Amino acid sequence: MGTLQRERVALMVRRYKSIYDMKPSSYENAMDLRGNPTTVCPCGCVVWVLKVQFDSDSGDIAMYFLDMECAMCGTRATAPTPIDSMEV
Numbered sequence: 001m002g003t004l005q006r007e008r009v010a011l012m013v014r015r016y017k018s019i020y021d022m023k024p025s026s027y028e029n030a031m032d033l034r035g036n037p038t039t040v041c042p043c044g045c046v047v048w049v050l051k052v053q054f055d056s057d058s059g060d061i062a063m064y065f066l067d068m069e070c071a072m073c074g075t076r077a078t079a080p081t082p083i084d085s086m087e088v
């Protein structure tokens with residue numbers, strides 16, 4: 001984890017007391033960027049809200065929906081998949 005990313009995580013930890021409070025206070029600046037997979041929101045946040053299913057044996061993430069929402073600003077985007085990082 002780079003220094004900038006650590007600073008962002010530290011900022012988010014200070015800003016939110018509980019994960020249940022980690023949601024946008026307003027969707028006024030939220031965008032709809034669905035279509036191209038991404039890992040970073042234009043607001044700089046790297047934490048996303050997704051719906052996931054866990055493998056009951058290993059506890060690993062078994063499945064996740066591709067629609068996700070930025071935890072800071074509410075922008076909608078498309079989650080990356082392993083095949084997205086492969087070069088063609």
Ligand SMILES: [Zn+2]
Nearest residue numbers: 041043070073
């Ligand atoms: Zn955002």
